[in-house]
Amino acid sequence: MKLFLLISFSALMSLEAFGNSHESDKQALFKFKSQVSEEKQVLLSSWNNSFPLCKWTGVTCGRKRKKVTGLDLGGFQLGGVISPFIGNLSFLISLDFSDNSFRGTIPGELGNLFRLQYLNMSLNILGGEIPASLFNCSRLLDLSLYSNHLGQALPSELGSLRKLINLDLGTNNLKGNLPVSLGNLTSIREIYFDENNLEGEVPVVIGRLTQLLIFVLHSNHFSGMFPPAIYNLSSLTFLDMFDNGFSGNLRPDFGNLLPNLREWSIGNNSFTGTIPSTLANISTLQFLGMEYNSLTGSIPLSFAKIRYLQTLALNDNSLGSFSAGDLEFLVALTNCTQLQSLDVSFNRLGGDLPASIVNLSMSLNKFALVENNKLTGIIPQEIMQIPTLVSLRMSNNSLTGSLPEDVGRLGHLGKLYFAHNKLSGKLPETLG
């Protein structure tokens, strides 16, 4: 009898707790709705007392307890601020507020959501700092806050998110150095820090992130040598360091250390020294951007081995020696049949344009090749046989002879620059 009473009493207790907690989810969502800008509340009209909670727009419930486990309001164009009551949805696993117009700050109460695995608040107008409490959500796999106005430095607590697979903090106002605790995110595969005001050297501990596939640092103020720890990340497929303050030489064995790169950009930095010829060992490489640096020496003929190369941007360096052998790479590149875009302008290239450029890829659609170099000889007639070319810039060289007869036949050609050369003769009639 006693036992029976005990059981039914506790059953009653848990029923009541169940009822209350369901009710508290509802109250939390009503509070949330009340903070959404009024003209948009109509989008949440199903959020009312006569309609079951688990069928409300954007709401997902767990099967057993009917607690809210998912809230997906991505792309709803909601405005207003995010209510701290969201932190009461204690069973929440997935929260998507991306692509709305939420202002104000990210409520620190989100740190109570210890079951949270997916958080996406990208593409809003959120300011302030990333609340430190968020780093208590230790089950997070995806944290995406890109394109907001979030400021301040990244706190060292970041390293607590040990399960994190994807971290996207791009396009914000983040400042300061990367925290050393970043090295604790050993499951991580994708990191985006682009378009912030981050600075200093990339910490050595990132060499521990051996699962990393994508590492995006572009448009910040990072400095120092090419981060030595990155040479440890042999799985990397996408490495974007564009527009920072990196300097120094690249290791000659670069291509043997990062053999899986598909896209690599170090454009707009202050790198010096020669282009490692081992880059040719990266057989997966499709995009290679090294423009706006201070690279010297020759363009490796070994590039002929990079079969899938689509974009090669080497412009605005000091490549070449104003001498005859400088364009040999052009012949080698005829092996790269996927090449679409080639830019070697603003360098120190000399020598005659080889006729073999006609055998450069048939998909070549940008050929900014020779602007501001010191090329000599005539413009080969054959150049007009590259059918998809849209831009041909050859100004400021020492080219002689006349324009090719067929120059007007390049159907796609939108931009044509031949100024500042030693060309003579008449303008070809096909130009019209």
Ligand SMILES: *[C@@H]1O[C@H](CO)[C@@H](O)[C@H](O)[C@H]1NC(C)=O
């Ligand atoms: C509650 O939501 C349901 C479903 O969207 C809707 O049919 C109903 O009109 C709403 N009731 C009120 C009082 O807004």
Ligand SMILES: *[C@@H]1O[C@H](CO)[C@@H](O)[C@H](O)[C@H]1NC(C)=O
């Ligand atoms: C819900 O959240 C608010 C704001 O954070 C808090 O004041 C309140 O105590 C919470 N209520 C419950 C039932 O947890």
Ligand SMILES: *[C@@H]1O[C@H](CO)[C@@H](O)[C@H](O)[C@H]1NC(C)=O
């Ligand atoms: C976050 O939301 C944006 C916009 O809806 C989407 O493009 C992005 O893929 C989402 N991020 C993740 C990690 O799912």
Ligand SMILES: *[C@@H]1O[C@H](CO)[C@@H](O)[C@H](O)[C@H]1NC(C)=O
């Ligand atoms: C994180 O959780 C711990 C205990 O679980 C708590 O002591 C701490 O205050 C929390 N930190 C923040 C920033 O909320």
Ligand SMILES: *[C@@H]1O[C@H](CO)[C@@H](O)[C@H](O)[C@H]1NC(C)=O
């Ligand atoms: C990172 O890991 C180190 C060593 O494992 C530990 O001492 C440190 O507290 C961790 N930091 C964070 C923020 O988790």
Ligand SMILES: *[C@@H]1O[C@H](CO)[C@@H](O)[C@H](O)[C@H]1NC(C)=O
């Ligand atoms: C690179 O990896 C090796 C072993 O995988 C490790 O011993 C070394 O400390 C790592 N270096 C860096 C800079 O992380």
Ligand SMILES: *[C@@H]1O[C@H](CO)[C@@H](O)[C@H](O)[C@H]1NC(C)=O
């Ligand atoms: C790259 O650097 C050049 C020269 O400093 C600058 O003109 C250009 O705007 C930069 N490009 C980008 C996309 O930042």
Ligand SMILES: *[C@@H]1O[C@H](CO)[C@@H](O)[C@H](O)[C@H]1NC(C)=O
């Ligand atoms: C890597 O490149 C270098 C220089 O181009 C070459 O000597 C070497 O054989 C290459 N290694 C592999 C594994 O292809």
Ligand SMILES: *[C@@H]1O[C@H](CO)[C@@H](O)[C@H](O)[C@H]1NC(C)=O
């Ligand atoms: C170009 O490709 C052909 C056949 O694939 C190969 O025999 C040749 O060695 C390559 N040329 C260069 C310069 O690598």
Ligand SMILES: *[C@@H]1O[C@H](CO)[C@@H](O)[C@H](O)[C@H]1NC(C)=O
């Ligand atoms: C283009 O390639 C073909 C086939 O390999 C070759 O016969 C021809 O001579 C080349 N043209 C030029 C101008 O090098």
Ligand SMILES: *[C@@H]1O[C@H](CO)[C@@H](O)[C@H](O)[C@H]1NC(C)=O
């Ligand atoms: C042509 O290039 C030289 C360097 O190669 C440069 O000094 C000069 O300013 C350039 N002239 C024009 C008109 O761009």
